[in-house]
Amino acid sequence: MFRSVARSAAGKHLLRRGYATESVPDRKVAVLGAAGGIGQPLALLMKLNPLVSQLALYDIANTPGVAADVSHVNTRSKVAGYVGEDQLKQALEGCDVVIIPAGVPRKPGMTRDDLFNINAGIVKGLCAAIAKYCPNALVNMTSNPVNSTVPIAAEVFKKAGTYDEKKLFGVTTLDVVRAKTFYAGKAKVNVADVNVPVVGGHAGITILPLFSQATPKANLPEEDIKALTKRTQDGGTEVVEAKAGKGSATLSMAYAGAIFADACLKGLNGVPDVVECSLSLNFPSLLLR
């Protein structure tokens, strides 16, 4: 199993009393690729998160408009837009969590690996800047192919001397979100009560939903489990084909990215027992198989 769980250090119980801002520490979150299909709804969802005090929206174009728009939402965080490499330093300085959905999405007929040539370079540049300007931040890697962009980020951080495997996550929450939705439909249970761990990576058969561990238990027949597994593994392709050349999952991904970032913030704030699946490099020998 080469997926890890993001677990908070038990300790301070700052949030036990809920989300009252006076008991919540300041946290800066940056979204890199904030003007994109995922970036825009993710920016909105992070603006709605009361754990965020500063929201930095960075892209190579169009962030001033996105930031102006999102900044009018009457929630806690202060929003700033940053555009172009000259402003990356400002966007990153002081960040606690950096979410990276920068890069190109796939079109029908492509695999996630077909994005490698373009996205590897984008991710490499952004991670070099993270190592320089916010080396202690948690990094939520969303850009595809996640199975490769996470190792690229790790190598950049190792070279800079800032690598911490506990702080680098391949965001696979969308697989969990899909597994929960599909399982609830098949098992005819309330989706809000469903939990399905998903281990592995984020492409094809490396996505391993553990329906045997799903709750509430439903005792589904083997053929249903096989069909659910396949649908979860092919979930991204289902959306890419439905969008017919206009990109891949953006809205469900923004939702998933916001859930994972919220878990990271809770962990940083000392909330106990925060558990989310993600791709980590703790088990590299398995990842390379």
Ligand SMILES: NC(=O)c1ccc[n+]([C@@H]2O[C@H](COP(=O)([O-])OP(=O)(O)OC[C@H]3O[C@@H](n4cnc5c(N)ncnc54)[C@H](O)[C@@H]3O)[C@@H](O)[C@H]2O)c1
């Ligand atoms: N992990 C997952 O589950 C998951 C799910 C869906 C999509 N994705 C991936 O997320 C990525 C983004 O998807 P999208 O639909 O938002 O694409 P998009 O093209 O709509 O947006 C990407 C954004 O990245 C920006 N960008 C490009 N180079 C950049 C750089 N150097 N610095 C900052 N920003 C830069 C672009 O300007 C654009 O605004 C794709 O690689 C896609 O495959 C991952």
Ligand SMILES: O=C(O)C[C@H](O)C(=O)O
């Ligand atoms: O499938 C894609 O290309 C995007 C993303 O990885 C997804 O799972 O929706």
